[in-house]
Amino acid sequence: MKNLTAIMFAAGIAIFSHSCTxxxxxxxxxxxxxxxxxxxxxxxxxxxxxxxxxxxxxxxxxxxxxxxxxxxxxxxxxxxxxxxxxxxxxxxxxxxxxxxxxxxxxxxxxxxxxxxxxxxxxxxxxxxxxxxxxxxxxxxxxxxxxxxxxxxxxxxxxxxxxxxxxxxxxxxxxxxxxxxxxxxxxxxxxxxxxxxxxxxxxxxxxxxxxxxxxxxxxxxxxxxxxxxNISMDDNQTLIGFCAVVCPSDAKLNYGEDFKAEVFLPLSQLNQNVEIYLGEFEKSTLEPKPGAKKLKVTDQGIGKVFIKKPAVGKHSFKGFIRANVDGKIGVWDFSVDFLVE
The missing domain is CATH 1.20.120 (Four Helix Bundle (Hemerythrin (Met), subunit A))
Incomplete structure (x- = not known):
């Protein structure tokens, strides 16, 4: 565990161990x-x-x-x-x-x-x-x-x-x-x-x-x-499972960056997911023009990063695509946050 004394007292720790001027x-x-x-x-x-x-x-x-x-x-x-x-x-x-x-x-x-x-x-x-x-x-x-x-x-x-x-x-x-x-x-x-x-x-x-x-x-x-590690049996439906979004904070001070992680609670899909910011075509489940594809980690986590958003209320939405037994599944998500 990083010792705070090494950070805060590196130059002056001796002050606490002897009489001070x-x-x-x-x-x-x-x-x-x-x-x-x-x-x-x-x-x-x-x-x-x-x-x-x-x-x-x-x-x-x-x-x-x-x-x-x-x-x-x-x-x-x-x-x-x-x-x-x-x-x-x-x-x-x-x-x-x-x-x-x-x-x-x-x-x-x-x-x-x-x-x-x-x-x-x-x-x-x-x-x-x-x-x-x-x-x-x-x-x-x-x-x-x-x-x-x-x-x-x-x-x-x-x-x-x-x-x-x-x-x-x-x-x-x-x-x-x-x-x-x-x-x-x-x-x-x-x-x-x-x-x-x-x-x-x-x-x-x-x-x-x-x-x-x-x-x-x-x-x-x-x-x-x-x-x-929540996994699916062969007979288990995907209905009901949701994309999980973990934001860095729901309220930011002006000048701070917004960060969030997006993932599915389904272990065997983690190696085979695509995560986008934007919308998808409901008829084809394909990304709409302008949808931005996020980088995904080996654990199936997409990283959202918005540099120094402006003051006010913000929202964004996106979706996760995964191939399950030859069929494409889509889970959408949305996030709201405030910059003061």
């Missing part, structure tokens, strides 16, 4: 405040991944309503993945709350839609290094988190290993890497010490937010694999 104290304050910005960047990114995962879970429910017998094994696996991921996310959220409560930073804990959430701008002593160390190191929550991440990674990899290939396993291993490492002088640094010991409260909260995002991204990789 006034100039160094100002620099320390600026670096700690920067974590508010970084964390605020992680939160929307995590929400986008949550949204993508929710779309896939909704698709499982939709397909389950159509064919319970066929979909149940894959839906059940998806629900187990969700349960494990939620448990890990909630543990990290509890760590954040515990740190803030112990540090008497209750004002930073606010309620949103009935749930507790965190507003880091309301944290008073952002450079508090004692409390995070107490909670994550002395109370061994860092060690517990390390084991939970390791177990979750092992669970996901065992589910897909040998089924989808090394690429997804490599991605999950990278996202959920909790290996200890040796320092430049040969000294040992545990994962939990490297991420939580004697770092400012703001840094620790931000690191936990990043790990939460990594967990959701790993969850997303496996959910896509599970959905793509």
């Amino acid at each position: 006034p100039k160094e104290e100002k620099k320390q304050d600026e670096m700690v405040d920067a974590f508010v910005i970084v964390n605020d960047g992680f939160e929307p990114s995590n929400e986008v991944t949550d949204y993508s995962n929710d779309l896939i879970y909704s698709e499982f429910e939709k397909q389950y309503a159509i064919n319970k017998t066929k979909i149940k094994p894959w839906r059940d696996k998806a629900m187990i993945v969700k349960s494990h991921a939620d448990e890990l996310i909630n543990f990290m959220e509890d760590c954040k709350i515990r740190i803030l409560e112990t540090a008497s930073e209750q004002e930073a804990i606010v309620k949103k839609n009935g749930a507790r959430t965190i507003n880091l701008s309301k944290v008073d002593k952002k450079d508090n290094q004692i409390t995070p160390t107490q909670i994550m190191i002395d109370e061994e929550r860092g060690i517990q988190l390390k084991q939970k991440i390791h177990d979750f990674s092992d669970f996901l990899i065992k589910m897909i290993e040998g089924e989808r290939g090394n690429e997804s396993v490599t991605l999950i291993s990278g996202l959920l890497n909790v290996e200890d490492h040796m320092g430049e002088e040969g000294d040992f640094h545990s994962w939990e010490s490297n991420n939580f010991e004697y770092l400012p409260l703001m840094a620790v909260i931000t690191i936990l937010s990043k790990i939460q995002g990594d967990v959701r991204n790993a969850e997303n990789i496996v959910l896509r694999w599970l959905l793509s």
